[in-house]
Amino acid sequence: MYCGQACRQRAYEQxxxxxxxxxxxxxxxxxxxxxxxxxxxxxxxxxxxxDVQTLLTEKPTKAELERSLSDLVHSTGRLDRLWVTERTA
Structure with a gap:
């Protein structure tokens, strides 16, 4: 299923x-x-x-855990914006 005719056309061209x-x-x-x-x-x-896994084996403070989880969320967020787009020749 395609979101529209343009997407269907791009898929055909690919x-x-x-x-x-x-x-x-x-x-x-x-x-x-x-x-x-x-x-x-x-x-x-x-x-x-x-880093989160290592921290969880220790007895982290709330601040350490928050910092580590914040770093994890930041790393994930950058991947979240990755989209592979088709290039035209």
Whole structure:
């Protein structure tokens, strides 16, 4: 199901382009900079999760827990704004 005719058209164009290039339909191409940015953000999220996990094995103060959870939310929020968009040739 598509949100509208424009989305349906973009999906058709994507399928036609990948088919013409001999690529499987589920291939996604991203630039090195986009991939590096995604990997950086995922690393930040992983570190924030590890910090929370470590803190939970200790007896954290309320302030320590709030700071660690705030860092985690901040890391997640940056990923929340990531959208892969199609580029036209």
């Amino acid at each position: 399928r036609a382009a990948t088919s013409k290039a001999g690529l499987p339909g589920d291939v996604v191409l991203v630039s090195r900079a986009e991939l590096d940015g995604l990997q950086d953000r995922l690393y930040q999220l992983r570190c924030a999760l590890e």
